[in-house]
Structures are given as C-alpha cells and as structure tokens.
Amino acid sequence: MKRPNFYAAGGLDRVGPLRKDPDWLKTRLAAETSRFVPIWRAQHLVRDSGAGPEPILLDLGAATPFILGGVEPLLLGLDGEIAHFALDLSAEDAPLEQLGLAGAVPEEGPRFQDLRAFGPLLPQRTGSLLAYARGLAHWHSRHRFCGVCGSPTIGAEAGHVRICISPECKTHHFPRTDPAVIMLVTDGDRMLLGRQAVWMKGMYSTLAGFVEPGESLEEAVAREVKEEAGIEVEDAVYHSSQPWPFPSSIMLGFYATAKSRDIRLNDKELEDARWFSRDWVRAHVDDEFFRLPRKDSISRRLIEDWLGQG
Amino acid sequence: MKRPNFYAAGGLDRVGPLRKDPDWLKTRLAAETSRFVPIWRAQHLVRDSGAGPEPILLDLGAATPFILGGVEPLLLGLDGEIAHFALDLSAEDAPLEQLGLAGAVPEEGPRFQDLRAFGPLLPQRTGSLLAYARGLAHWHSRHRFCGVCGSPTIGAEAGHVRICISPECKTHHFPRTDPAVIMLVTDGDRMLLGRQAVWMKGMYSTLAGFVEPGESLEEAVAREVKEEAGIEVEDAVYHSSQPWPFPSSIMLGFYATAKSRDIRLNDKELEDARWFSRDWVRAHVDDEFFRLPRKDSISRRLIEDWLGQG
Numbered sequence: 326m327k328r329p330n331f332y333a334a335g336g337l338d339r340v341g342p343l344r345k346d347p348d349w350l351k352t353r354l355a356a357e358t359s360r361f362v363p364i365w366r367a368q369h370l371v372r373d374s375g376a377g378p379e380p381i382l383l384d385l386g387a388a389t390p391f392i393l394g395g396v397e398p399l400l401l402g403l404d405g406e407i408a409h410f411a412l413d414l415s416a417e418d419a420p421l422e423q424l425g426l427a428g429a430v431p432e433e434g435p436r437f438q439d440l441r442a443f444g445p446l447l448p449q450r451t452g453s454l455l456a457y458a459r460g461l462a463h464w465h466s467r468h469r470f471c472g473v474c475g476s477p478t479i480g481a482e483a484g485h486v487r488i489c490i491s492p493e494c495k496t497h498h499f500p501r502t503d504p505a506v507i508m509l510v511t512d513g514d515r516m517l518l519g520r521q522a523v524w525m526k527g528m529y530s531t532l533a534g535f536v537e538p539g540e541s542l543e544e545a546v547a548r549e550v551k552e553e554a555g556i557e558v559e560d561a562v563y564h565s566s567q568p569w570p571f572p573s574s575i576m577l578g579f580y581a582t583a584k585s586r587d588i589r590l591n592d593k594e595l596e597d598a599r600w601f602s603r604d605w606v607r608a609h610v611d612d613e614f615f616r617l618p619r620k621d622s623i624s625r626r627l628i629e630d631w632l633g634q635g
Numbered sequence: 636m637k638r639p640n641f642y643a644a645g646g647l648d649r650v651g652p653l654r655k656d657p658d659w660l661k662t663r664l665a666a667e668t669s670r671f672v673p674i675w676r677a678q679h680l681v682r683d684s685g686a687g688p689e690p691i692l693l694d695l696g697a698a699t700p701f702i703l704g705g706v707e708p709l710l711l712g713l714d715g716e717i718a719h720f721a722l723d724l725s726a727e728d729a730p731l732e733q734l735g736l737a738g739a740v741p742e743e744g745p746r747f748q749d750l751r752a753f754g755p756l757l758p759q760r761t762g763s764l765l766a767y768a769r770g771l772a773h774w775h776s777r778h779r780f781c782g783v784c785g786s787p788t789i790g791a792e793a794g795h796v797r798i799c800i801s802p803e804c805k806t807h808h809f810p811r812t813d814p815a816v817i818m819l820v821t822d823g824d825r826m827l828l829g830r831q832a833v834w835m836k837g838m839y840s841t842l843a844g845f846v847e848p849g850e851s852l853e854e855a856v857a858r859e860v861k862e863e864a865g866i867e868v869e870d871a872v873y874h875s876s877q878p879w880p881f882p883s884s885i886m887l888g889f890y891a892t893a894k895s896r897d898i899r900l901n902d903k904e905l906e907d908a909r910w911f912s913r914d915w916v917r918a919h920v921d922d923e924f925f926r927l928p929r930k931d932s933i934s935r936r937l938i939e940d941w942l943g944q945g
Contacts, residue, residue, distance in 0.1 A: 333851035342902040457849025470785035539767025541643035542876040563873035566852040592652040
C-alpha cells in the first residue's frame with residue numbers, strides 16, 4: 326500500500342456505531358483520560374517545544390467550563406482507550422485568557438495559529454488529528470441553519486449530524502467534504518504546472534478544481550485542465566487522496582497524459598501555466614526563482630513521485 | 636481509458652468561464668435551439684417510444700411561462716451549439732396540465748417518473764444529462780437558505796452558485812457532491828457482498844459508505860468495511876467513479892483485499908453479509924434466489940469486472 330498523504334492516516338477509531346449511543350458518550354465525556362482539541366476561528370492552540378510546534382490538547386478540567394457554557398463537544402474518535410473531541414471556542418473573545426494561557430510573548434508561548442503555518446512540522450498522526458478537528462468544526466459553523474427551510478439546526482450523535490429544529494422539516498444534515506481533483510499533466514518528459522497571481526513569487530503547482538454534480542472524477546480532470554490551461558488530456562489515472570480541510574476539501578490526485586501542447590488560459594484562474602522538463606525542475610527546485618508547492622500537499626507528492634520515475 | 640460508468644460521460648461542454656457572462660447567458664436563454672430538462676419533485680418528464688422510454692425536453696416556448704413565473708433556469712452546458720438547462724417545476728401542482736401533456740393513461744403517455752425506474756434503458760449520454768439535471772436541481776432545493784446565518788440565498792452564474800442575501804454574510808455556496816466509497820472486498824476467489832433489509836429479496840451488493848471529514852478515500856474504505864462487516868482490509872485500489880445523484884453522491888469505486896475472514900455486522904446497517912465464490916455467483920446470478928445490483932450501478936460494474944478476471 327502506498328505511503329499515505331499528509332493529514333491522512335490519523336489512526337483514530339471513529340467508532341461510528343458508538344457515536345449514536347448517549348450512555349457511551351456520557352461516559353467518555355466524563356472520563357479523566359479524554360482529550361479536547363480546541364479550535365478558535367479555524368486556528369489551533371499550539372506552543373513551541375524544543376523539537377518544534379506542539380499542539381495543546383485540553384483535559385477534562387479545562388474543557389468543562391466551555392462545555393457547560395454551551396460549546397458542543399464533537400467526537401473525533403478513540404486513540405487506543407482515549408477519546409478525543411474537538412471543541413470550537415470561536416464564540417469566545419479571549420480563549421487564551423480563559424484557559425490561563427495568555428502570556429507576554431505570544432509568538433513563543435501558547436497561541437492560536439493556522440494549521441497551514443505549522444502542519445508540515447508535525448508528526449503525521451498529530452497533523453491528521455488537527456486537520457480532522459478543524460474540518461469537522463468548520464462543517465458545523467457552515468450548517469448552523471437548515472438550507473432547506475432556514476430554521477436553526479442542532480447537533481446530535483456526538484457532532485456527526487445536525488438536525489433542523491422545525492417540526493415540518495427535520496432535515497438531517499451530515500458532515501461531508503467537497504471533492505476536488507488535482508492532477509499532474511505530463512507530456513513525455515515534461516509536466517504542466519501553473520500559478521495563481523496571489524501565490525508566492527516563483528511558485529508553480531499542479532492544476533486542480535472542484536468536481537461538479539453529474540460528472541465523474543475523470544471528466545472533472547479533463548474539464549479543469551481544458552478550462553485552466555486549454556490542454557486536452559487522453560486519460561486520468563488515480564494516484565491517491567488527501568483530506569484537505571482548508572476549509573473543507575478532499576483532494577483526489579491523478580496523473581493525466583496530454584493530447585495537445587498549446588497552452589491557453591481559458592478561465593483566467595491561472596496567471597501562467599508552462600511545460601517544465603524533469604531535468605530543469607530537478608536543477609531549480611526551491612532555488613531563488615522556482616518553488617514547488619508546500620511539502621504537506623498532494624501536489625508536491627504527485628510532482629516528486631513523477632520526478633522519481635524518470 | 637476504461638469504459639465510463641453509466642450516468643458519466645455526458646459529453647456536454649460545461650462552459651465554466653461563460654457561465655459568469657450575463658450577456659452570453661441572455662443570448663442562450665433566448666435562443667430557439669435551447670432545450671430545457673424539466674424536473675418535478677426529483678422526477679423527469681418521460682414518455683414511451685417504440686424503442687423504450689424517451690425523455691421530453693422543453694423548447695423555449697414551453698419553458699418561457701415557467702421562467703417568467705420565477706423558475707430559475709440552471710445551465711447544464713452546450714451539446715454542440717445547443718444550450719441545455721434544467722428547470723425545476725417542483726413548486727407547480729400540476730405541471731403536466733400546464734404543459735398540455737395531461738392524458739388519460741398516465742403510465743403510457745407523458746409522465747414524471749423517477750430516473751431510477753428507467754435510467755438503465757437510456758443511451759449513456761441521455762442518462763448522464765438527466766442525472767446531471769437532477770443533481771443540480773436537488774442541490775438548489777437544499778440550499779435555499781444560508782447555513783451560516785439562515786437568510787435566504789439567491790442563485791447566480793446560471794445556477795452554479797447561491798449567494799446569501801444578508802449584507803453582513805454574503806456567503807457563496809457552490810454545488811458540491813457527497814463523496815462515497817464503494818468497494819468490492821475479495822479474498823482470493825471469493826468476494827464479500829452484503830444486503831440491507833429493505834432491498835429486494837435475494838439481492839446482494841458491494842459495501843459502501845460516505846467519506847467523513849479528515850480521512851482519505853483509502854481510510855474510508857477500510858473503516859466502512861470494518862464497521863459494516865467486521866472485516867479488515869490490507870489495501871484499497873481505485874477502479875473508477877460514478878456520479879450518482881440519488882440524491883447527491885459521487886461513488887468512488889475500489890477493490891480491497893481481505894486480511895480477516897470472520898464477518899461481524901458491527902453497525903447493523905446490513906441485514907446479512909457473506910463470502911460468495913466466483914463460480915457460485917456465475918451459476919446463480921439473477922436466478923430466483925440471488926440477484927446482483929442494478930445494471931446502471933458501479934457496484935454491478937465492480938462485480939462484473941472482477942468476475943471476468945478469474
């Protein structure tokens with residue numbers, strides 16, 4: 326089996342059947358061993374250790390005041406016997422102070438920080454736990470009201486469903502993720518990479534885009550490459566997948582072979598797209614003029630695996 | 636490239652960049668050649684032809700009264716030069732009468748009918764067009780209000796975004812689909828199939844389930860097989876994908892190899908799960924005691940491709 330992508334392979338037991346058991350849930354919520362991943366406005370609580378960033382999980386004592394105050398604990402799963410929950414503190418104005426963690430030097434001491442800033446420095450399982458917590462919390466924040474009738478929704482099943490409170494509607498909403506295809510298009514010894522205007526200078530990456538209703542992944546690959554770069558592809562071969570909760574995607578990685586060569590930026594999503602040879606990229610990667618995408622991304626993985634083949 | 640699954644490969648040009656151009660859209664909405672796929676409460680308009688079911692598309696004259704009455708045309712794409720739109724008539728009580736199509740023998744004449752009842756009898760491109768129309772219309776029906784703030788949303792970009800009308804919120808909601816994994820688990824010459832209590836007597840199918848936030852497709856495969864049948868798998872090899880708008884999924888098909896043999900129905904989703912040998916299935920398929928899933932499903936495809944290998 327292939328090495329899993331970063332943010333995958335968290336190794337938690339998601340205990341799907343137990344999530345529906347209120348007695349089981351009560352026991353875990355009262356267990357001294359339980360741990361809570363705090364999220365505040367899409368950021369995680371982290372401090373520096375000698376070995377790099379260290380996420381801070383809350384114990385029962387630290388979590389209880391927030392739960393009593395109405396924050397719904399979202400069950401992530403069991404790591405061995407230890408239940409892990411996400412706790413979204415976004416309604417608080419100063420959660421660091423409430424936790425007794427506010428310090429004088431926020432950039433060194435405990436702070437809330439975007440996972441994208443320190444994710445690649447974490448062990449795989451920790452990165453996955455934090456990504457999952459963020460993704461589930463984001464989903465709740467986007468489904469506080471029912472899309473069908475506009476009434477409020479309430480969470481149930483340990484945070485794995487939200488139910489519309491209107492007796493005429495009662496629609497159940499489930500946590501889903503947005504499928505997006507991401508593909509390395511190749512032409513023999515060359516690969517097609519593009520860049521958006523807002524990206525860091527010199528950075529090029531694989532093309533990508535969201536899957537639309539009524540199309541297969543393979544059709545989405547062909548459509549996006551045509552829209553973004555004007556290139557026709559003749560196949561789409563699946564590589565691997567990656568949860569990408571920035572904010573709510575699952576990335577579905579493919580290789581595709583070009584049938585045409587002339588680049589046209591049809592939908593203006595990219596500022597530039599080019600063919601790069603293996604040798605050129607190997608010689609220039611991460612020099613002052615050329616950058617590959619971040620190391621925790623499936624884009625980087627697709628590119629490195631392909632570079633390694635030639 | 637593999638033969639596409641049913642409901643995929645519609646061949647429409649989705650004209651992503653043009654959807655945002657109001658002038659282009661106005662021209663297509665006024666074009667005599669444009670065609671409209673009517674949807675009514677998740678059903679399609681269909682009549683019998685000598686050769687099987689024939690979907691009825693509306694021309695501009697038939698569609699205009701509904702559009703003037705407030706039904707938003709949802710652009711599907713171009714088939715050659717002909718623009719196709721979906722038109723959700725669900726607010727009407729008697730759309731057949733309004734269309735002058737109400738007849739004495741509804742089961743033979745024009746009628747609204749569930750695509751699942753006649754989909755497999757359609758040509759591939761027609762099946763795909765209807766599935767896409769249904770999926771997009773369903774998405775709109777589930778996003779009439781903003782999940783973030785509860786305000787109404789309005790459609791824009793030819794039906795490919797809904798925007799919250801609250802000036803403080805203005806969240807954009809995009810049409811997405813729910814990723815679900817579906818997997819044929821094998822153990823040498825045997826495959827694992829299960830059945831739900833509500834299914835037709837004797838029918839067995841592959842296991843399946845929705846992908847959750849924070850997991851890869853490969854993790855979802857392993858988790859669902861464990862939850863539903865208690866079997867551990869040691870790999871997950873992607874086969875193909877299929878849009879499945881019943882109501883809003885994209886099915887992601889995998890093969891997986893069993894590491895364990897003893898079946899346990901952990902989450903009670905299945906009424907039964909069993910190991911079936913290739914030879915037994917070949918001998919009994921669609922006899923009076925045993926049925927494989929419907930011919931338009933990726934489940935059937937996974938099973939038939941595997942049967943063909945041994």
